[in-house]
Structures are given as structure tokens and as C-alpha cells.
Amino acid sequence: MTAADAVNAYRHVALVGLGLIASSIAHAARRAGFDGRITGTARSAATRQAALDLGICDAVFPTAAEAVDGADLVILCVPVGAMAQVATEIAPVLAPGATLTDVGSVKARVIEDVAPHLPEGVHFIPGHPIAGTEQSGPGAGFAELFDNRWCLFTPLPDTDADALARLIAFWQALGAKTDVMEPEHHDLVLAVTSHAPHLIAYTMVGVADDMARVTENEVINYSAAGFRDFTRIAASDPTMWRDVFLTNKAATLEILGRFTEELFALQRAIRTGDGQLLHDYFTRTRAIRRGIIDAGQDTAAPDFGRVPKGAAVDGPKR
Numbered sequence: 001m002t003a004a005d006a007v008n009a010y011r012h013v014a015l016v017g018l019g020l021i022a023s024s025i026a027h028a029a030r031r032a033g034f035d036g037r038i039t040g041t042a043r044s045a046a047t048r049q050a051a052l053d054l055g056i057c058d059a060v061f062p063t064a065a066e067a068v069d070g071a072d073l074v075i076l077c078v079p080v081g082a083m084a085q086v087a088t089e090i091a092p093v094l095a096p097g098a099t100l101t102d103v104g105s106v107k108a109r110v111i112e113d114v115a116p117h118l119p120e121g122v123h124f125i126p127g128h129p130i131a132g133t134e135q136s137g138p139g140a141g142f143a144e145l146f147d148n149r150w151c152l153f154t155p156l157p158d159t160d161a162d163a164l165a166r167l168i169a170f171w172q173a174l175g176a177k178t179d180v181m182e183p184e185h186h187d188l189v190l191a192v193t194s195h196a197p198h199l200i201a202y203t204m205v206g207v208a209d210d211m212a213r214v215t216e217n218e219v220i221n222y223s224a225a226g227f228r229d230f231t232r233i234a235a236s237d238p239t240m241w242r243d244v245f246l247t248n249k250a251a252t253l254e255i256l257g258r259f260t261e262e263l264f265a266l267q268r269a270i271r272t273g274d275g276q277l278l279h280d281y282f283t284r285t286r287a288i289r290r291g292i293i294d295a296g297q298d299t300a301a302p303d304f305g306r307v308p309k310g311a312a313v314d315g316p317k318r
């Protein structure tokens with residue numbers, strides 16, 4: 001199957017929320033050869049106009065129900081805390097046989113908030129592309145965002161296998177690698193790899209800001225590269241990240257608890273002059289970084305239409 005075949009399996013894609021991720025989906029779908037209709041909805045007239053000016057949508061609407069009417073693929077691209085509200089709005093107009101997916105950074109809570117509102121016959125397949133930037137809004141999107149990045153799916157036990165395969169092929173055509181897992185497993189993994197690191201970056205930049213007041217901005221002016229990376233992460237959208245922490249509470253608190261224990265151990269090693277402990281620790285973490293880079297070099301090109309091994313047959317990862 002070609003990328004164009006995979007994206008054109010759908011004829012009308014509706015994007016609910018027109019920010020970084022929605023706009024990147026539209027650009028990547030067009031790049032793959034999507035020749036169907038893309039509709040969108042945003043609350044503000046300025047965002048709707050921007051989406052038209054940027055060529056992201058063929059038509060934009062002030063309400064989600066209007067945008068979704070007649071769509072065979074609906075993608076919820078709003079903050080996780082807004083998923084329940086938009087699901088209620090669109091439920092009456094979702095066409096039987098349509099696929100409804102989302103891109104939210106948390107999965108168990110999105111399933112809890114969306115699934116109860118849906119009519120029979122709609123294929124609800126939660127998803128999450130692990131790709132983004134600290135920018136927001138329709139102008140921030142670009143076609144290459146998902147290239148060689150993971151998109152994870154957390155289907156429900158009764159998810160239709162053909163609908164899942166079609167959606168996986170769509171995301172692979174956008175450039176992503178795909179995998180399937182249980183929602184709770186997803187939320188724990190992401191708490192480690194994304195959510196806790198964001199909170200740590202927010203905190204470190206907050207600490208530096210307090211220091212900057214003391215040292216008359218020297219901390220900001222002479223910031224080193226590592227700290228500057230923290231400031232990029234800490235510039236991410238406040239609404240999106242508030243919702244992530246409030247909806248992935250248990251997993252994030254679990255990881256932050258472990259983080260604090262390790263931090264105290266390192267703090268003690270510094271105080272007691274235990275250079276061996278520090279050296280051993282940093283040697284171990286360096287190996288992890290090198291492992292990630294090696295794995296990245298092994299990344300295969302997306303294989304359109306391929307259902308990942310184990311998706312429907314062996315069941316998702318737990």
C-alpha cells in the first residue's frame with residue numbers, strides 16, 4: 001500500500017481543535033497525497049481564519065458538531081481536559097462506521113471521558129503521537145513533525161481490527177512508527193519519558209527565575225546549554241500541561257516519588273564527598289543515552305498498511 005492509498009482510505013477528515021498537532025496532521029496528510037476534504041473547528045475566529053489562510057482546512061466551523069458532520073475520520077486535537085466536552089458535542093452527529101481518534105498525551109482518562117458519550121457503530125481508537133514542540137497554534141504545525149516518531153494506540157477490547165489497521169496505516173503514511181499498548185501502560189511509560197521530565201523542567205526554570213531576581217538576571221543571561229534546553233521545555237503550553245498532570249495523577253506522582261528518592265541519594269553523595277557513587281551513577285546514565293541514540297539509528301522507514309506485530313493477534317503491551 002502506498003502512502004497516498006493509506007491516507008485516502010478516508011475521504012473526510014475532521015480536526016477538532018486547530019493547534020500544533022492538528023495543523024501538522026493536515027500538512028502531513030496533504031504531503032502524503034490526501035485529496036479528500038479536511039474540515040476543522042476552533043473556538044476563536046482568529047484561529048479559524050488562520051487555519052484557512054494557512055491552507056490547513058477546506059472549511060472551518062465555529063462548532064465541533066458542524067465540522068464533524070459527514071466525516072469518516074474525526075481527530076480530537078484539544079487539551080486532554082476538554083475531550084469530554086467535545087465528545088458530548090459531536091456524539092449526536094458522528095456517522096455510523098466513522099473512526100473517532102484523539103492525540104491526547106494521556107490515554108486512560110481520555111477513554112473514561114469520551115467512550116461513554118459515543119453512539120453504537122463508531123470506531124473509537126485512542127492515539128498519541130509522541131512528537132511535538134513547545135509551540136502552539138495552527139501556525140506552529142509542519143508536515144515533518146511525525147517523521148520517524150512513534151504514534152501509540154490504546155484500542156478498547158472490542159475495537160474493530162480493520163478500523164485499527166486503517167488508522168495505523170494512516171499514521172504511518174504521515175511518517176510515524178506505530179505501536180499498540182494498554183492505556184494504563186501508556187500512561188506509566190509517558191509519566192517517565194515525558195510528564196515527569198516536563199515538571200522537572202518547569203521547576204528548574206522556576207528556581208532559576210527566583211535566583212535571577214537575586215543575581216540581577218545573571219542566571220538568565222549566562223544560562224548554559226543544558227539549562228536552555230530546560231527553558232524550551234518549560235515554554236510549553238500551560239493549559240495542555242496542566243491537563244496532563246491533572247489527568248495522569250497517579251503515574252506522575254509515582255515517578256516523581258522515585259525521582260525524589262534518587263535526588264536525595266545524589267544530594268547525600270555530594271554532601272559526603274562520595275565521588276564513586278556519582279561516577280558510577282553518571283556512567284550508567286551515559287550508557288542509557290547512548291542506547292537511545294543507537295536505537296534511533298536503527299529506525300526503519302515506515303511500512304504503510306502494516307499492522308504492528310502483536311496489535312490484533314497477541315494483544316497490546318501491558
Ligand SMILES: NC(=O)c1ccc[n+]([C@@H]2O[C@H](COP(=O)([O-])OP(=O)(O)OC[C@H]3O[C@@H](n4cnc5c(N)ncnc54)[C@H](O)[C@@H]3O)[C@@H](O)[C@H]2O)c1
Nearest residue numbers: 017018019020021077078079080082104105132133136137
Ligand atoms: N504539543 C505537543 O508537544 C503534543 C504532542 C503530542 C500530543 N499532544 C496533545 O495534543 C493535543 C493538542 O495539543 P497541541 O499542542 O496541538 O495544542 P494547541 O494549544 O496548539 O492546540 C489546541 C487547540 O485546542 C483548542 N481548544 C482548547 N480548549 C478547547 C475546548 N475546550 N474546546 C474546543 N477547543 C479547545 C485550542 O483553542 C487550540 O486550537 C493535546 O491533547 C496534547 O496533550 C501535544
Ligand SMILES: O=C(O)C(=O)C[C@]1(C(=O)O)C=C[C@@H](O)C=C1
Nearest residue numbers: 105129130131132133134193194
Ligand atoms: O519536544 C517537545 O517539545 C515535547 O515535549 C514533545 C512531547 C514529549 O514529551 O516528547 C510532549 C508531549 C507529548 O505528549 C508528546 C511529545
